[in-house]
Amino acid sequence: MNKAEEILAKYKLKKTNFRLELIKLFQSSKSSFTADEINDKIKSTNDKVTIYRALSAFEKKCLIHRVPDKSNLIRYALCQKECSKIHHKHNHAHFICNVCAQTFCLDNIKLPQINDTSGFKINKTKLTLEGACPSCY
Amino acid sequence: MNKAEEILAKYKLKKTNFRLELIKLFQSSKSSFTADEINDKIKSTNDKVTIYRALSAFEKKCLIHRVPDKSNLIRYALCQKECSKIHHKHNHAHFICNVCAQTFCLDNIKLPQINDTSGFKINKTKLTLEGACPSCY
DNA sequence: AACACAAACGCAACATGGTTGCGTAAAAAA
DNA sequence: TTTTTTACGCAACCATGTTGCGTTTGTGTT
Ligand SMILES: [Mn+2]
Ligand SMILES: [Mn+2]
Ligand SMILES: [Zn+2]
Ligand SMILES: [Zn+2]
Numbered sequence: 001m002n003k004a005e006e007i008l009a010k011y012k013l014k015k016t017n018f019r020l021e022l023i024k025l026f027q028s029s030k031s032s033f034t035a036d037e038i039n040d041k042i043k044s045t046n047d048k049v050t051i052y053r054a055l056s057a058f059e060k061k062c063l064i065h066r067v068p069d070k071s072n073l074i075r076y077a078l079c080q081k082e083c084s085k086i087h088h089k090h091n092h093a094h095f096i097c098n099v100c101a102q103t104f105c106l107d108n109i110k111l112p113q114i115n116d117t118s119g120f121k122i123n124k125t126k127l128t129l130e131g132a133c134p135s136c137y
Numbered sequence: 138m139n140k141a142e143e144i145l146a147k148y149k150l151k152k153t154n155f156r157l158e159l160i161k162l163f164q165s166s167k168s169s170f171t172a173d174e175i176n177d178k179i180k181s182t183n184d185k186v187t188i189y190r191a192l193s194a195f196e197k198k199c200l201i202h203r204v205p206d207k208s209n210l211i212r213y214a215l216c217q218k219e220c221s222k223i224h225h226k227h228n229h230a231h232f233i234c235n236v237c238a239q240t241f242c243l244d245n246i247k248l249p250q251i252n253d254t255s256g257f258k259i260n261k262t263k264l265t266l267e268g269a270c271p272s273c274y
Numbered sequence: 275a276a277c278a279c280a281a282a283c284g285c286a287a288c289a290t291g292g293t294t295g296c297g298t299a300a301a302a303a304a
Numbered sequence: 305t306t307t308t309t310t311a312c313g314c315a316a317c318c319a320t321g322t323t324g325c326g327t328t329t330g331t332g333t334t
Contacts, residue, residue, distance in 0.1 A: 014281055014330050035321080047284050052321065054282085072209045073320075095257050106257070112249040112264070119271035120232050120243070126265040127249070134256035151301050151310055172292080184313050189292065191311085210291075 011061045011085070017044040022054055023063070032067045032077035032103045062088050067103045068128050070096050077105050093127040099136035148198040148222070154181040159191055160200070169204050169214035169240045199225050204240045205265050207233050214242050230264040236273035 004023035008015045021042045025033065033041075035051045045051065055076055058064045062083040069075040082089045093109040096102075111125045131137075141160035145152045158179045162170065170178075172188045182188065192213055195201045199220040206212040219226045230246040233239075248262045268274075 016282065016330080018283085045283080048321080049285080049323090050283055057282090093251070095253075095259075098260070104257075106253065106255070108255060109251060109253065114230070114246060114264075114266060116232075116243065116246065116266070118243070118245060119274065120241075120266065121269040121274045122232075122266045123235070123268035124266070126263075126267070127251075128263040128265070129251060129253070129257065129259045129261070130263070131260035132258040137256065137258045153301080153311065155312085182312075185292080186294090186314080187312055194311090 007063065011063070013057060013061065018042065018050060019054055022051075022058070026064060026076070026078045030104060032075050032105075034069065034073045034075045036073075062086065065090060067094050067105065068096060068126075069103055070098065070101045075103055077103070080105075080107065093129060095129045095131070095133065097133035097136055098130055099132050102133060104133060144200065148200065150194060150198065155179065155187060156191055159188075159195070163201060163213070163215045167241060169212050169242075171206065171210045171212045173210075198222065202227060204231050204242065205233060205263075206240055207235065207238045212240055214240070217242075217244065230266060232266045232268070232270065234270035234273050235267055236269050239270060241270060 002010075004020045004027070005015060007013075007023055008019060013019060021044050022038065025038065025041055035048055035055065038051050038055075039046065039048060055064065055074075059066065059076065062079050062085060064076040065079050065083070065088055067075050067077045079088065080090075080092075082091070091111055093106040093111065095104045095106050097104070106129070109127070109129075111127050114122060114125055116122055139147075141157045141164070142152060144150075144160055145156060150156060158181050159175065162175065162178055172185055172192065175188050175192075176183065176185060179188075192201065192211075196203065196213065199216050199222060201213040202216050202220070202225055204212050204214045216225065217227075217229075219228070228248055230243040230248065232241045232243050234241070243266070246264070246266075248264050251259060251262055253259055
């Protein structure tokens with residue numbers, strides 16, 4: 001977990017107050033954020049375009065990755081070490097809490113190995129669990 | 138696979154040309170449909186509101202169920218026999234083709250049994266595979 | 275320190291997908 | 305045939321996310 005400033009420098013992203021706050025926000029939480037949730041929590045911008053564009057930039061640099069969302073919103077969580085600077089590589093499951101509507105990465109759950117026999121060529125496997133998270137259970 | 142007219146009668150849904158066509162459309166295909174795809178394929182209405190409301194009605198009656206979509210659109214497929222008239226009950230995986238963007242129900246693939254240890258209460262498991270479908274492979 | 279350039283911001287306008295309200299039409303029930 | 309209820313069709317709306325563009329601000333160079 002590097003300092004926010006180092007990360008921006010390392011990825012050749014300009015250091016702005018908003019981006020510093022955004023990195024710190026992601027680092028502060030085990031869960032994930034939508035653009036709207038970010039807007040609520042961060043004061044240094046109030047413009048959704050700025051938020052969306054920063055999220056896209058961070059995603060491209062493999063700082064964050066998209067996670068499933070209860071309402072099909074775009075939602076991001078911090079990437080883990082598996083991801084290089086260039087390529088995302090995720091092999092964990094996700095959990096959607098139906099009470100608080102948060103999404104969590106479940107790093108401890110391995111994805112099942114599926115061998116389909118019916119002529120589908122499988123390139124990716126996504127496993128999403130739903131229920132109640134520890135805080136809501 | 139009952140006749141469309143019987144189904145509408147059985148579920149106390151009024152028999153209209155559009156709904157008959159809609160049921161037949163779902164029965165004709167192993168895959169799934171978005172509102173837009175339905176609008177392209179069915180002539181008896183041209184109003185998206187009619188389509189969305191029919192889909193909601195059919196979903197409530199457990200005739201169809203939502204399936205994941207490559208672009209997070211609302212997409213439906215026919216329910217199988219497991220679903221009663223009142224309750225959906227699905228335990229199959231889904232496959233998203235990244236070439237044709239279609240979604241298929243994979244009835245032959247069983248969902249993995251997940252026992253999470255980290256305090257999450259799991260109520261539902263969703264397994265989505267991605268790749269190329271038989272036609273696109 | 276001044277300059278130059280590219281990257282990020284902020285505002286407005288737009289796009290898409292889906293929903294709501296309401297008057298009208300038309301099945302189905304009486 | 306009359307009444308009742310459901311479905312339709314149009315318009316208006318809403319929510320989420322995107323695009324264009326002029327301005328500002330970091331950052332690296334002189
Ligand atoms: Mn994740
Ligand atoms: Mn299915
Ligand atoms: Zn929760
Ligand atoms: Zn395909």
